[in-house]
Amino acid sequence: MIIMAKDRNSLVFRLVITLFVILVINFFLPRMMPGDPFSTTSADEVGEEIIVMTEEQRLYYMEYYGLDKPVHEQFLIYLKNLMKCDLGKSIHYKMPVSNVIILHIPWTILIVLGSTLISTITGVILGTYSAQNRKRGSDRIMMTGMIAFAEVPSFLLGLILLLIFSVHLRLFPLAGAITPFAHYNGLAEQILDILYHAFLPVMTLSLAQLTGVYLLTRNTLITVTTKDYVRTARAKGLGEKTVWIRHALRNALLPVVTRVGFMIGIMMGGVVLVESVFSYPGIGVTLRSAVISRDYPLIQGILLVIAVSILVCNLLVDKIYSKLDPRVAV
Amino acid sequence: MGLLKIKDLKCHYQTDICSVKAVDGISFDINEGEILGIVGESGSGKTTIALAIMKLLPENTTISGEVFYREHMISSLTETGMDKLRWKDIAIVFQNGLEVLNPVMKVGVQITEPMMKHLDISPDKACAKCADLFQTVNLDPKWMDSYPHQLSGGMRQRVLLAMALSCDPKLLIIDEVTSALDAFTRKEIRDLLVELQKKKGYTMLMISHDITFVSSVASKVAVMYSGKVVETGPVKDILLSPRHPYTRGLIHSTPDIFIYKDLWGIPGDVPTGVDFKGCPFSPRCTQKVKKCNEISPDLIPIPGGREIACHRGGIANLLKAKNLSYSYHLPDGQYLKAVDNVDLEVKEGEVLAIIGQTGSGKSTLAHILANVIRSDSGEVLFMDGNINKQNYGKNLNGIQIVFQDPFSSTSSRFTVLNAIKEPLDINKIGSKEDRLQMVKSALELVHLPAGDTFLSKFCGELSGGQRQRVAIARAMVMQPKLLIADEITSALDVSTSANVLRLLKSLQNRRGFAMIYISHNLYLTLKIADRIAVMDKGKIVETGNSHDVMSSPSNEYTKRLVNAKIPV
Structure with a gap:
């Protein structure tokens, strides 16, 4: 004790x-x-x-x-x-910093969590597929494509998506998080509108993070499948599906969990550029304008919130990891 | 009925650089209820066989030959078809390792998992059965809820065993279960296996390097070397009289069988399976002939239900003496029978100790065998040639003897060089340079300096230990196939004699010659001898495995000899 x-x-x-x-x-x-x-x-x-x-x-x-x-x-x-939980008063907005942050942070949380979810799930699925087809054509093509794709910076990717889908195809809005002055008939319609606006920013962030998760899943899985316990599972005649999912993937996901935790931190930084591209009213855009106007209290407040959320994420990852891997549990 | 039938199985691992022949043409059958043991050093391909039976070999393996389980041809089964056999029909107890069990799953779940899949039972029922299995393997069922890393090595091995038993398989493959276990657990697991076999009649394939463990459970054993079976037969026969030099080496390196002897492994390493011609054991074999380097021998049946793969038909006889007798003519006109109708056999690469008290005729016998004196009757055959007709001491690869007293066997007036070179000079072996070279390498063998200063020293200047080593070097320079050492340490102090003895044994182990070691000191000979012959009043009264003679002497005289130890 x-x-x-x-x-x-x-x-x-x-x-x-x-x-x-x-x-x-x-x-x-x-x-x-x-x-x-x-x-x-x-x-x-x-x-x-x-x-x-x-x-x-x-x-x-x-x-x-x-x-x-x-x-x-x-x-x-x-x-x-x-x-006293007083973050000070924003010089630019002429109101308490905490209010400014509360006003903007939900949008950032929405796109960061959304893209984390999407990139993780897609990355794991693609990585698993790639590992299962290792050394075959589909794996090689996918891997080359992914690595090349990872070299594109997220803001450039955002610009390209914006040009294609919003400017040319006019499928998605150019800016904002909601349709201005809209009247919604019910919650569903509101949610739909929010998702519609968030789609491109979320896609941009997801695509930027996808390769990391994909590569990590693929490579860890390939290592894990050579482990003795996967052979044991095969010997037990459990069937390929159980072997892959319950025995191989479960172990391969451990480093992915750690990565996702760090990814959220990295994204908090990357979100500034992406939000700027899409003029998305999140905390990133707010931070940018705060820096330009040298709004010290607001800069401090936002950076503090970002730092604390990264710390919280890491703590959470530690907690989740020890739940998933009994070897590190105290 | 044959439950498992393996026919000319070959498994070659293909890497980018070369192909490794892990299993290279193996055939055997296992009948229902039978226990077959496969023994061999690590890397001999034992585990590969197990994996081939389970169809679990990695993708880069080329497999030829056939494995039949009942009427199923394993290679023609699909993965789904194979999954139906796996664990339900054929289960394997894997070698304990940190990652044999899934580290993030509770061990109980890992055991119930195959039961639910194959036996189609509810989770609760599977859990209950798992608890029973834990009890069977002497493990508290409370451990079902723990993770593999929370268990000790012995407990993990029990879990692996319980897991293999979970679906009541027909064929149980046991791979190296004892390698990480302490003596108690090892014995417990062994008793458990024997009991299980008795109760449930499992057919088992036991794979291990632990020949004592395998032989205590299995009824038949196959000895594997470098991907091939070199010897098979009933366990008892193989253990008592191994026929293949490799089997003998394996048994001789086992501390459970030779409790008193110092451990000496088989020198050299297993060839790594790259295109190797000839018998795979030949680089380490002490009795190889030209053919051994060219053609790989096939497994040929020999009497007693055994099979052996050796061009020389197994361990060959090196020396055979029949009805040897020798009497000394005493001054008073009487005859003293020093050697009385002695039969003796020395096998290739074997250390035979002849022990007995002073005056029992040991030295006389040694002198007859070395052709120093001629026996009154009987004959001595060396490599099937009579030693009287052809003096084997004169040639390389013959018989050499080292005498008891180095001070009289080497002349004080000879330099070290001349003393050692003498046999070469007399028998006109090699050129002058060759001889010098041979002397130098012989000196290196016995750990003496081979520099000019030492070579030009007179034997009279040397200490007793050095001088005895010079005498050994003189014998070694003739590269004997059989070395007779006649009380070589009795003139030396304890420490020097220990050094000389270890030196001699290491030479024997490395060079692979056979040795007759003559001594009155039973405890000293136990350190190096494979076999002991006890001599009393000119007769050999008892022979046998050195450990057996020591622990259960059958002859009265031997008993007295064993009990002659002064308690400290």
């Missing part, structure tokens, strides 16, 4: 340390960028108004948001507020 308690303490301890390091980076990194929230000199988007403030106005706002204080003092205030 003592050892277990100690272990748990050390896990909590590790998490606290990690979180603190993240907080430090989150806080200082934005402030190391040139400029500040009130001296924006260029408009990124066409049609955006450029407000050039006078030095007096600038100083006034700096004082108002407490940015004139020494940096270490600002950091302590930030930490203190954070303890």
Whole structure:
């Protein structure tokens, strides 16, 4: 019992340390960028108004948001507020950071989880198929195609999909997460509209992640099928299907689970570009505009949320893994 | 009725570089209720046979020949057809390894799984049956809920056994079950198998390198070497009188059979199955002839229901002595019968110890065999030639003797070089350079320096141990097929004699010559002898496997000899 308690303490301890390091980076990194929230000199988007403030106005706002204080003092205030679950106030949106995040994060969660689900399931199925047909034509073609495909960056892939399906074929919307000013007749219609808008971003992210899962599944399966326990299962005359699914795949999926956990983290980063391409109102686009306008509190808030969600994902993966693999269970 | 019939089975693993002949032309039958053991070193292809029967060989294997299970021809069955036979008819107890069982499944589930598939029973019933099986293999049923990594090696082996028994197979293949087990568990598993066979009459194919284990369960045994069967026969006969040199080597390397002897394996390695001509054992064989390097021998029946694959018909006789007698003429006109009607046989590559107390006639016998003195009656045949007609001491590959006292057998006034070179000089063997080379390699064999300084030393300058080794080198320079060592350690102190003895045995093991080791020290000879002949008053009173003679002496004199040990 003592050892277990100690272990748990050390896990909590590790998490606290990690979180603190993240907080430090989150806080200082934005402030190391040139400029500040009130001296924006260029408009990124066409049609955006450029407000050039006078030095007096600038100083006034700096004082108002407490940015004139020494940096270490600002950091302590930030930490203190954070303890009270106060993420601060967005300079750009003029409202609490938490509200901004809550407004945008569901969309990101939707496409990240959706694409994780799709790429994992498809990757595992294709990988299994490939492993079963190893060294035959279909496996070779699939593998070559997948590897070549993996080299295309996700934003470029998004652009191509956008051009083909939205611009030329007009099958999917160009931007947004819902049809503006739409009136839905029931929940089903609303869900359908959301899925319709999310389709291309989800596809882009899924395709970008697919090769990783596919290759991992294929290669692990091929290794696993040479293991003695697969031979044992065959010897028991269980039939190919049971051998592959219950004995081989079950073991081969262990590293895939780990990978999916990390994948979510990677996608949180990649989502910024993809959301920009599709003008999808998720947290990625919000982060981008926050960076452009040097909205320190918002940048900090979003980065913190992303970091925490990655940490949570990793923890979850650890938990799930120990459920799946009795060898690592305590 | 034959349950399993294997006809000229060949399994060759094809890799990118070469093909490995794991199984190379094997035929055998197993009748219902019979237990056949297959023994052989690792890499001899035993497991491949098991996998071939189960049709589980990897895809890169080319298989020829036939495996019949009842009327089914295994090779013509589809996977689905084979799945119907697997586990229900033919089950296998795999060799215990970390990954033989699925690491992420509870062992109970892994056992019930085939039952539900083949016996068509409900999960509950399967579970109940699994608990029974656990009891059968002496395992607490509570372990059903554990994962393989939570079990010890012995427990995992029991699980594997329970798993194999789950569908009551007709044929049980047991692959190397004892390799990772301690002595207790090994015996328990053995008793379990014997009991199971008695109760349920399983037909079994036991595969193992553990010849004692196999022979304690099986009724018939096949010895495999490099993908071929080299000897088959009833277990008892093979164990007591192996005919193939490989079988003998295997038995001689088994500590359970030779409890007192130091362990000496068969020197060399199994040829790796690449295009190898000739008998696969020939590189390690001590009695090979030219033919052995050219043609691979077939398995030929010999009397006693046995079969053997050897061009020389099994272990050959090297020396055969019949009715040897020798009397010394005493000054008082009487005759002392030193050797009295002695018959003796020495096989190729064998170490025969002749023990007896001083004055029992051992040395006289040795001298007769080495043709130093001539017997009054009887004859000695060496490789089927009479030693009196053709002096085998004169040629290479003949008989050489090392005498008891190195101080009188090597002249103090000879240099080391001259002492060792002498037999070559006298018999005019090789050129001058050849002789020097032969002397040097002989010195290396006996772990003495072969430099010029040492060569030009006088024998008188050497210590007792060194001098005895020079005497051994002098014998070795003639590359004997039979070396007679006559009390060679009795003039040396304990440590030196231990060194000399080990040296001699390692030479014998490596070079494969036969040896007659004469000594009065029973305990010393037990360390190196395969067979012991006990001599008393000129007669050989008992011969046998050295361990048997030691543990259960039948002769009164031998008993006294065994009991003459001074308790410490």
